[in-house]
Amino acid sequence: MFLSELIPLSESLAILKENQKIMETEVINLEDSYLRVLTKEIYSLHDSPPFDKSAMDGYAVKAEDTFGASANVVKNLKIIDQIGAGDFSTKEVKEGEAIKIATGAPIPKGANAVLMEEYTVSNKEDLEIHSQVTPNENVAFCGEDLKKGDKVLPSSLIIRPQEMGLIASSGFGEVEVYKKPRVKLIITGNELVEPSPHLKKAQTINSNKYTISAMIKSAGADVEIGHAQDDFDEVKEAIFNGAKDYDLVITTGGTAISKGDVVVDVVDDIGEVLIHGVALRPGKPVGFGIVNDTPIFMLSGYPVAAMGQFDALVRQYLFKMQNIDYAPKIEKRIATLKIFSNLGRTDYVRTFSDDKNTKYILNRGSGIIRSMVKANSYVIIDENQEGVAKGDLVDVLFFDNMNWNK
Amino acid sequence: MFLSELIPLSESLAILKENQKIMETEVINLEDSYLRVLTKEIYSLHDSPPFDKSAMDGYAVKAEDTFGASANVVKNLKIIDQIGAGDFSTKEVKEGEAIKIATGAPIPKGANAVLMEEYTVSNKEDLEIHSQVTPNENVAFCGEDLKKGDKVLPSSLIIRPQEMGLIASSGFGEVEVYKKPRVKLIITGNELVEPSPHLKKAQTINSNKYTISAMIKSAGADVEIGHAQDDFDEVKEAIFNGAKDYDLVITTGGTAISKGDVVVDVVDDIGEVLIHGVALRPGKPVGFGIVNDTPIFMLSGYPVAAMGQFDALVRQYLFKMQNIDYAPKIEKRIATLKIFSNLGRTDYVRTFSDDKNTKYILNRGSGIIRSMVKANSYVIIDENQEGVAKGDLVDVLFFDNMNWNK
Numbered sequence: 001m002f003l004s005e006l007i008p009l010s011e012s013l014a015i016l017k018e019n020q021k022i023m024e025t026e027v028i029n030l031e032d033s034y035l036r037v038l039t040k041e042i043y044s045l046h047d048s049p050p051f052d053k054s055a056m057d058g059y060a061v062k063a064e065d066t067f068g069a070s071a072n073v074v075k076n077l078k079i080i081d082q083i084g085a086g087d088f089s090t091k092e093v094k095e096g097e098a099i100k101i102a103t104g105a106p107i108p109k110g111a112n113a114v115l116m117e118e119y120t121v122s123n124k125e126d127l128e129i130h131s132q133v134t135p136n137e138n139v140a141f142c143g144e145d146l147k148k149g150d151k152v153l154p155s156s157l158i159i160r161p162q163e164m165g166l167i168a169s170s171g172f173g174e175v176e177v178y179k180k181p182r183v184k185l186i187i188t189g190n191e192l193v194e195p196s197p198h199l200k201k202a203q204t205i206n207s208n209k210y211t212i213s214a215m216i217k218s219a220g221a222d223v224e225i226g227h228a229q230d231d232f233d234e235v236k237e238a239i240f241n242g243a244k245d246y247d248l249v250i251t252t253g254g255t256a257i258s259k260g261d262v263v264v265d266v267v268d269d270i271g272e273v274l275i276h277g278v279a280l281r282p283g284k285p286v287g288f289g290i291v292n293d294t295p296i297f298m299l300s301g302y303p304v305a306a307m308g309q310f311d312a313l314v315r316q317y318l319f320k321m322q323n324i325d326y327a328p329k330i331e332k333r334i335a336t337l338k339i340f341s342n343l344g345r346t347d348y349v350r351t352f353s354d355d356k357n358t359k360y361i362l363n364r365g366s367g368i369i370r371s372m373v374k375a376n377s378y379v380i381i382d383e384n385q386e387g388v389a390k391g392d393l394v395d396v397l398f399f400d401n402m403n404w405n406k
Numbered sequence: 407m408f409l410s411e412l413i414p415l416s417e418s419l420a421i422l423k424e425n426q427k428i429m430e431t432e433v434i435n436l437e438d439s440y441l442r443v444l445t446k447e448i449y450s451l452h453d454s455p456p457f458d459k460s461a462m463d464g465y466a467v468k469a470e471d472t473f474g475a476s477a478n479v480v481k482n483l484k485i486i487d488q489i490g491a492g493d494f495s496t497k498e499v500k501e502g503e504a505i506k507i508a509t510g511a512p513i514p515k516g517a518n519a520v521l522m523e524e525y526t527v528s529n530k531e532d533l534e535i536h537s538q539v540t541p542n543e544n545v546a547f548c549g550e551d552l553k554k555g556d557k558v559l560p561s562s563l564i565i566r567p568q569e570m571g572l573i574a575s576s577g578f579g580e581v582e583v584y585k586k587p588r589v590k591l592i593i594t595g596n597e598l599v600e601p602s603p604h605l606k607k608a609q610t611i612n613s614n615k616y617t618i619s620a621m622i623k624s625a626g627a628d629v630e631i632g633h634a635q636d637d638f639d640e641v642k643e644a645i646f647n648g649a650k651d652y653d654l655v656i657t658t659g660g661t662a663i664s665k666g667d668v669v670v671d672v673v674d675d676i677g678e679v680l681i682h683g684v685a686l687r688p689g690k691p692v693g694f695g696i697v698n699d700t701p702i703f704m705l706s707g708y709p710v711a712a713m714g715q716f717d718a719l720v721r722q723y724l725f726k727m728q729n730i731d732y733a734p735k736i737e738k739r740i741a742t743l744k745i746f747s748n749l750g751r752t753d754y755v756r757t758f759s760d761d762k763n764t765k766y767i768l769n770r771g772s773g774i775i776r777s778m779v780k781a782n783s784y785v786i787i788d789e790n791q792e793g794v795a796k797g798d799l800v801d802v803l804f805f806d807n808m809n810w811n812k
Binding site: 197204 | 459566597613636
């Protein structure tokens with residue numbers, strides 16, 4: 001059944017959409033919520049600031065009492081109390097009076113402004129003032145940041161530092177988020193060995209384990225790595241257990257002589273293969289299926305093909321599992337070289353792009369990891385487009401723009 | 407000593423540079439190296455691929471034996487062996503012969519091409535071929551990705567998925583990286599309480615704990631949070647212990663009535679204050695010092711001021727602790743509103759920017775977290791520039807471009 005017919009990338013994405021899983025939710029401590037996804041709108045429980053407060057260290061006064069004071073014209077007030085941060089005063093400021101106040105403390109009754117400490121000289125309860133203030137000066141008003149009942153955040157956003165602060169100020173120390181997808185990555189390939197200075201004949205170092213597991217992390221998910229030899233029963237056991245215990249299974253490789261693609265055969269046996277073979281370069285031999293209600297992506301053994309497949313298909317699926325619509329920024333650049341591509345096929349061409357141009361990395365073999373290191377972007381050539389000419393304005397997707405916290 | 411004289415941001419950055427600490431290094435498993443910083447150049451221990459290998463499932467042949475074969479012109483070869491992934495053959499392909507071969511397996515002696523399986527029909531040792539191949543077709547050559555001894559990566563780069571794959575293919579299962587800075591964040595402020603639906607009079611919810619700890623993570627560091635009341639001895643103990651046990655200390659707040667800034671007084675007492683007061687908006691009341699050879703940043707209690715101070719001063723310092731020069735991308739946009747700024751002061755103006763324009767968020771109070779949520783960027787107004795007029799082309803720094811994995 002291998003690659004009997006290639007389907008366009010757009011059609012594959014439609015199949016994925018029909019079979020999209022969304023994670024369950026959980027309530028976590030706000031302090032652990034950085035880069036997690038909010039499930040619900042947040043409405044503030046408080047005014048913030050929760051009271052009119054001093055924005056400076058100084059003296060709470062009636063502004064009118066300070067009018068006309070300057071470096072040359074000293075005025076005198078009487079200090080009747082002092083308020084530290086976290087304290088408040090029960091006294092009222094009357095004409096000719098002042099209360100010493102710390103930044104963040106509540107403005108006492110009767111006062112309408114704060115005179116900064118550096119414009120004053122105090123001696124016990126006597127205060128000399130050397131500057132004037134206008135009404136409301138150095139006062140942060142109750143509710144100027146948030147009002148109780150305000151909708152302060154929409155649902156389904158990736159929580160940044162400032163959102164954490166806003167959720168806290170709204171009164172919540174816990175927050176409901178989507179669970180992080182737990183992904184089982186199963187590496188197949190009898191020829192694969194761990195990195196080592198010494199290789200036996202026919203052995204190849206397993207690099208997919210590293211690249212694909214890191215890509216899974218870059219899409220906001222957790223990963224556990226497993227291995228299986230190119231053997232039907234061994235692959236079957238690995239996929240069966242992965243589908244039972246994880247939210248998503250991803251395999252790489254699995255091409256065994258005379259047997260077609262053992263991974264695809266296994267999924268066909270214990271589940272359903274919904275995609276096999278996509279008009280995508282690199283990455284044509286890619287599959288998607290469902291085993292035990294768990295989605296499974298079957299990626300190539302070739303490192304660069306597997307990365308291309310991940311970026312074209314898996315990344316958006318993992319984002320959507322956390323209810324985030326993956327919509328990376330596409331920028332326009334000028335192609336400095338002609339690039340070939342067939343109609344009906346989507347090409348993810350590894351390129352190096354600067355502010356103006358994009359240049360493709362000449363060695364495009366699907367095994368060439370080095371091309372992904374030299375590149376900083378893809379030029380995406382759509383299935384309805386037949387290559388690009390030198391000088392064409394093309395769509396560039398920077399690798400950095402594909403990550404979760406972008 | 408509080409804010410006796412403001413120094414320009416450029417001068418503060420020069421002082422930080424003179425007092426920059428760099429982390430020690432450690433050797434970790436390659437699998438844990440995503441987003442860590444490589445300390446040394448990597449030279450490959452291997453050719454990769456390590457041998458000429460098959461790029462397809464099919465038959466290793468002498469290309470010359472296939473010339474002329476087509477759907478209509480069948481040629482016949484004799485199958486003399488088969489090679490699975492991870493295996494090799496000791497036999498040599500002679501004229502008229504073929505060896506069945508799996509993707510990734512070594513090309514046997516005598517063969518110079520691989521004919522894809524789908525263009526063949528086999529019956530035991532008899533092989534009918536229905537297509538021709540050219541010499542070298544479907545062969546991935548030894549060393550085409552890497553050559554033994556090649557410098558494959560420079561030092562001091564943030565490791566992405568593809569770098570992990572390349573390091574693996576070069577033969578290394580471990581990698582030397584800079585240790586992640588361990589930061590102690592000390593929150594001061596008697597008025598601060600945990601998020602809750604119920605606040606007592608004069609209490610304010612502690613939002614800095616959340617925003618600043620997440621910002622520390624966004625700069626590639628680990629963080630532990632501590633608290634201290636606005637009391638000289640308590641702050642002294644917290645800073646002393648933090649400086650002893652961590653790589654960097656960051657404080658927020660610490661303004662106590664009549665005593666100036668208790669945090670700065672403590673650092674002056676047990677260490678050295680090198681910066682206090684920077685011509686920066688928001689964020690003027692910011693300090694930097696050294697205690698027990700450990701750098702300490704003293705940030706405001708005001709949420710937005712603290713975030714601005716972090717972005718203008720702390721972020722680049724944390725990056726450089728891991729030997730990364732922080733150089734976020736600055737983009738040009740058109741200002742849609744006039745923005746005031748004084749000569750000699752650097753402004754980080756919260757704005758919302760699209761592909762063309764940038765519009766400043768009108769409420770610029772330094773306590774207003776909501777402005778950081780509405781914004782997606784800063785307009786940076788340099789100290790040598792006196793505000794911007796509507797229609798000016800200005801420097802925009804997108805928040806997303808400041809993070810570690812950008």
